[in-house]
Amino acid sequence: MDLSLVNGMVDEKTMGETQRIARAEKQLLETRDRFESLLQTVDGIVWEANVATLEFSFVSDQSLRILGYRPEEWINNKDFWQSHIHPDDRDHAIGYCHRQTREGKNHIFDYRMISADGNIVWLKDIVSVIKTDGVPTLLRGVMVDVTETKRFEILEDLEKTVLELNSTKEHSLKNVLSQYLLGIEQLYPHMKCSIVGIVDGKLSNLSSPSLPASYIKALEGLPIGPDGGSCGTAAYFKEKVIVSDIANDTRWANYAHLALPHKLYSCWSHPILDSDGNVAATFAIYYDHIKTPNEDEVKVIDRAVAILKIIFENKKYTEIIISSRSRQRREALKLQEIAYLQSHVVRAPLARLMGIVDLIKNYPHTDIEKNELLDHLLLSAKELDEVIRDISGKTD
Numbered sequence: 001m002d003l004s005l006v007n008g009m010v011d012e013k014t015m016g017e018t019q020r021i022a023r024a025e026k027q028l029l030e031t032r033d034r035f036e037s038l039l040q041t042v043d044g045i046v047w048e049a050n051v052a053t054l055e056f057s058f059v060s061d062q063s064l065r066i067l068g069y070r071p072e073e074w075i076n077n078k079d080f081w082q083s084h085i086h087p088d089d090r091d092h093a094i095g096y097c098h099r100q101t102r103e104g105k106n107h108i109f110d111y112r113m114i115s116a117d118g119n120i121v122w123l124k125d126i127v128s129v130i131k132t133d134g135v136p137t138l139l140r141g142v143m144v145d146v147t148e149t150k151r152f153e154i155l156e157d158l159e160k161t162v163l164e165l166n167s168t169k170e171h172s173l174k175n176v177l178s179q180y181l182l183g184i185e186q187l188y189p190h191m192k193c194s195i196v197g198i199v200d201g202k203l204s205n206l207s208s209p210s211l212p213a214s215y216i217k218a219l220e221g222l223p224i225g226p227d228g229g230s231c232g233t234a235a236y237f238k239e240k241v242i243v244s245d246i247a248n249d250t251r252w253a254n255y256a257h258l259a260l261p262h263k264l265y266s267c268w269s270h271p272i273l274d275s276d277g278n279v280a281a282t283f284a285i286y287y288d289h290i291k292t293p294n295e296d297e298v299k300v301i302d303r304a305v306a307i308l309k310i311i312f313e314n315k316k317y318t319e320i321i322i323s324s325r326s327r328q329r330r331e332a333l334k335l336q337e338i339a340y341l342q343s344h345v346v347r348a349p350l351a352r353l354m355g356i357v358d359l360i361k362n363y364p365h366t367d368i369e370k371n372e373l374l375d376h377l378l379l380s381a382k383e384l385d386e387v388i389r390d391i392s393g394k395t396d
Contacts, residue, residue, distance in 0.1 A: 045143040047074075051101055051129075051136045054081060054094075066145050068116025086112035086120060097127065104129050104136050110146065120189060122150035148296055151187050155300065158183040159307050166311050176311060177207035184304060185210060188297070192264070192286040195272075195308065196231050198224060198279045203231060206281060211262075218258045229255045230269035231282040238279055240270040244292040259286075266291045270305045272312055280312045 045066060048058040055078045059071040067084075074080045085093050093111040100107035108126050115121050123143045130138035162180045165171045181193040194208035196219070203222045222228065224235040233251050234241040243249045244266050246259050252267075259267070269284040283305055285293075293301065 044145070045123075047141055047143065049081075049139045049141075051139055053078060054097070054139070056081065066115075066143075067113060067121055084113050086114060088112070097125075100127070101129055101136050101139065104131060104134070110150070118189060120147070120187070121145060122147040151296070151300065154187065155184075155303060159303070162307065163310065166314055173311075174207050177308075178209045180304075180307070180311075181207055182209050184300065187300065190287055190289070192288075194231075194284040194286065195281050196284065197281045198235050203235075211264075211286070215258060215262050215264070222255070227251050227253060229259075230267040231284050234269040234271045234282050235279045238271050238273065238277075240268070242268045242292060245290045263288045265289055268293055268301070270301060272305060272308050274309075275313060281308070283308055 043062070045063045046058075046060040047056055049056045056074045059074040061071060063069050063071055063074065069080075069084075077083075082090065082094055089111040093109065096109050097107070106128050108124065110122060110124050112120050112122055122145070124146045125141055125143050127139055127141040129136045130140060158180065162176055162183070165179065166173075166176045177195050181195065184193055185191050192208075192210040194211055194216075195206045196208075197204040197206045201224055203219050203224065205216050205220055208216050219229075219231075222232060224232040226233060226236055227250060228236060229252050230241045230243050241251065243252060246252045246256050246265055246267060249256075252259070259265075264286045266287045266289065267284055269282045271279045272281045272283055274280045283301070285297075285301065
């Protein structure tokens, strides 16, 4: 056989095999690229991690959008997930994941993570336990951002609790407001809330549980006006005032020196109007950095203002009822006193008058005796007149 012909046949076969392998590799790469592209379009963080250590071997690019962290930050730090879970949720989340994984159970759980900008992000983690010969070997899952849903669930529970407290006499307005503000602050770690009443055109603190005492004292009694900071201006114009940069806003020109030393750099204030359209108070939010409200915060603030209006209206009507009841009690006491005067004090001089008249009418008397009886009659009449005047005064 001609060796050159054989060699040619081998080379052709080898070349064909090489091309087939190349096509297969190309198809494999294209498939992988399409799969990775698909993963990146999922509205959540797709991930893969070690069963025992929970170290991540894959994290999709959505991590950057949802949490502000690049995928390589997760992969290069073996404790990344554990260290970025909210401290209050960390033990439960890690423990739950380990227990479910040991039992080979797919699981879903919610927890909070701290984003790169320091905010709280609620995640719903949907986890699949991959097994080999019945033994868990790998974890795969997707983390979905459920922050807005969770915030409004928590807010609804908070509102219900606060309104229930406000309906009882055992809790003062300040305590109710403080509990409400602290609950809102839990939703946003850097937020500090304040409610300031308006009394005779001046600011009067009602509740500012997280603001420095010296700052609260400095604001007390400041007049409302067109350049009265955020709260004073909001109360003056009866409209919300958003100041994103206290240091450079003309409305804070006279008061910035009070806020800036306490690292209060932005302040948004909303007036709370009563049913008559008068400003009962202002609801203010401070941040320790320059900031404008995002869409989620605007929704929360609008709900808070609506709830605070209910609380203040309830307080107003409660005060009216208490005042009415107090007035009724005072009137009832007056009536009791009048009844006593009529039944006891009036009867004494009246009885004397009747007795003297009877003596004068039915028994003979000398002129001297008759004059003495008439003097007694006049004295009793004067005494009765004073009693009647006293009763008349009590009915005014």
